[in-house]
Amino acid sequence: MIKRWFTPRWLVALIAVALVAGAGVGIGLWANAASKPRSTALVGPGDRAVATAEAARQKEGAGVRNVTLTAAPTTLRLDGRKVTTWAFNNTVPGPEIRANAGDVIRARVVNRLSEPLTVHWHGIALRNDMDGVPDVTQKAIKPGGAFVYRFTVSDPGTFFYHSHVGTQLDRGLYGPLIVNDPKDTTAPRRDITVMLDDWIDGTGRTPDKVLDDLRSGATKSDDSSDMGSMDMSDMGSMPGMSSSSMGTSDGSEMSGMMPTKNNPLGSDVTDLAYPYYLVNGRPATDPATFKVTPGERIRLRIINAASETPFRVAVGGSRLTVTATDGFPVRPVTTDTVLVGMGERYDAVVTVPRTGAVPLVAKVEGESTQSAMAVLRTGTGANPMPDTKVKELNGRLLTYADLRATQAAALPTRQPDRTYTVDLTGNMSTYKWGTTTNGKKDGTLTVRQGQRIRLVLDNRTMMWHPIHLHGHTFQVVTGSTPGPRKDTVIVPPMSRVTVDVDANNPGQWALHCHNIYHAEAGMLAMLSYVK
Numbered sequence: 001m002i003k004r005w006f007t008p009r010w011l012v013a014l015i016a017v018a019l020v021a022g023a024g025v026g027i028g029l030w031a032n033a034a035s036k037p038r039s040t041a042l043v044g045p046g047d048r049a050v051a052t053a054e055a056a057r058q059k060e061g062a063g064v065r066n067v068t069l070t071a072a073p074t075t076l077r078l079d080g081r082k083v084t085t086w087a088f089n090n091t092v093p094g095p096e097i098r099a100n101a102g103d104v105i106r107a108r109v110v111n112r113l114s115e116p117l118t119v120h121w122h123g124i125a126l127r128n129d130m131d132g133v134p135d136v137t138q139k140a141i142k143p144g145g146a147f148v149y150r151f152t153v154s155d156p157g158t159f160f161y162h163s164h165v166g167t168q169l170d171r172g173l174y175g176p177l178i179v180n181d182p183k184d185t186t187a188p189r190r191d192i193t194v195m196l197d198d199w200i201d202g203t204g205r206t207p208d209k210v211l212d213d214l215r216s217g218a219t220k221s222d223d224s225s226d227m228g229s230m231d232m233s234d235m236g237s238m239p240g241m242s243s244s245s246m247g248t249s250d251g252s253e254m255s256g257m258m259p260t261k262n263n264p265l266g267s268d269v270t271d272l273a274y275p276y277y278l279v280n281g282r283p284a285t286d287p288a289t290f291k292v293t294p295g296e297r298i299r300l301r302i303i304n305a306a307s308e309t310p311f312r313v314a315v316g317g318s319r320l321t322v323t324a325t326d327g328f329p330v331r332p333v334t335t336d337t338v339l340v341g342m343g344e345r346y347d348a349v350v351t352v353p354r355t356g357a358v359p360l361v362a363k364v365e366g367e368s369t370q371s372a373m374a375v376l377r378t379g380t381g382a383n384p385m386p387d388t389k390v391k392e393l394n395g396r397l398l399t400y401a402d403l404r405a406t407q408a409a410a411l412p413t414r415q416p417d418r419t420y421t422v423d424l425t426g427n428m429s430t431y432k433w434g435t436t437t438n439g440k441k442d443g444t445l446t447v448r449q450g451q452r453i454r455l456v457l458d459n460r461t462m463m464w465h466p467i468h469l470h471g472h473t474f475q476v477v478t479g480s481t482p483g484p485r486k487d488t489v490i491v492p493p494m495s496r497v498t499v500d501v502d503a504n505n506p507g508q509w510a511l512h513c514h515n516i517y518h519a520e521a522g523m524l525a526m527l528s529y530v531k
């Protein structure tokens with residue numbers, strides 16, 4: 001059975017996309033909705049405008065990176081414990097794909113799973129029909145089937161790929177996608193990919209069972225009593241409501257839930273306690289190790305591929321100079337630690353502080369004891385203890401307001417043609433999450449090619465959400481101009497984040513929470529180009 005990525009209110013829009021695409025996509029699945037009214041003016045994935053946009057990206061003499069990704073059941077060893085999972089090419093993470101900016105990636109994806117599969121190329125501004133959203137941009141690849149993804153990668157940076165079907169991201173179906181900038185001559189020679197994950201598959205529960213448990217309320221033991229179970233979706237009508245005014249209402253339980261400087265995600269950070277937290281597929285007890293030289297400058301490419309867990313990352317004895325986020329450069333800013341939400345990436349330059357074994361720690365945000373760890377190693381000697389704390393974790397924490405896009409990366413100054421307020425709604429007690437766009441629940445943000453769109457992401461819930469837009473890189477409006485370009489942005493509980501995006505990549509693009517369980521429970525919308 002095809003796993004549904006979308007809630008029923010999506011049926012009408014999806015049918016319209018399928019009809020415009022003219023490829024019969026999703027017709028059978030969504031036939032029940034066919035009698036409802038529909039728009040025929042959508043720019044579908046098969047539309048000529050999509051091919052035209054791709055042609056504009058293509059460079060003469062571009063290289064082609066050929067890769068085969070075979071998704072299949074496999075066994076992963078976590079510090080001696082064997083767990084069964086699903087992965088690409090029998091490794092977790094999947095193989096690192098490296099290309100140069102302007103190259104064409106030709107990825108043949110073979111599905112040897114018992115479920116349908118698609119692959120999403122997270123952060124890449126690619127042609128819509130290669131975006132990998134089942135029943136929106138393509139029919140899912142059936143078990144035993146294969147599909148060739150072929151697209152140009154224009155922008156250099158740190159990206160990743162992952163399954164976009166159901167809860168498959170919380171298996172091992174992900175890997176790094178690094179696009180080199182051949183013109184960048186100042187970058188450190190050593191480039192280290194640090195891929196973070198929370199791991200439960202094969203330890204007694206599959207991700208599908210986890211979702212069932214979340215829906216039936218069997219999650220972390222404290223969830224039924226905490227504020228996360230309150231439905232806050234009507235609180236926007238209270239005058240003057242903002243996170244800061246709520247945070248000062250002293251003594252109330254609510255104020256304890258609100259974001260603070262040291263707890264920017266509030267206190268209800270995660271719903272799940274995972275048995276393992278991994279860097280590059282390895283737990284802290286058997287850590288991933290990188291050979292480096294004392295005093296050497298290295299670039300870390302930090303990618304959070306977790307489904308439910310944000311991490312705070314630091315290197316013992318060294319500061320981090322952040323040079324890019326979500327693939328796009330920022331003016332370098334030096335800090336002690338960065339908070340990385342699911343789907344976010346940071347590039348950071350580090351000077352290896354000393355000889356020996358230097359811990360690179362990714363602490364689970366909101367938890368005092370859980371962390372992932374890797375080791376920067378310059379010689380022999382014992383690994384740091386798995387629960388090593390580094391003082392940098394309590395040092396200066398990077399905020400979005402610290403980040404400014406480089407001149408080349410910044411969007412041109414322009415007034416928005418259109419503003420959408422996207423309310424993020426839901427609560428833990430029903431585990432139904434959703435979106436309301438300009439007061440409507442149809443989840444559609446209609447845009448025309450060439451427009452500047454402003455999205456006001458208004459979180460009406462007591463949990464934080466990392467919101468990801470496919471196919472585009474927006475600019476976060478932070479107050480320090482120009483804000484960073486990003487494709488995934490953290491929206492703290494009961495708070496608002498504004499982003500601007502240029503509608504320059506025609507098609508139908510998902511906008512969703514990158515907490516995979518929130519997305520599966522309905523927190524998604526569609527940036528929908530019309531003619």
Ligand SMILES: [Cu+2]
Nearest residue numbers: 465513515518
């Ligand atoms: Cu969420």
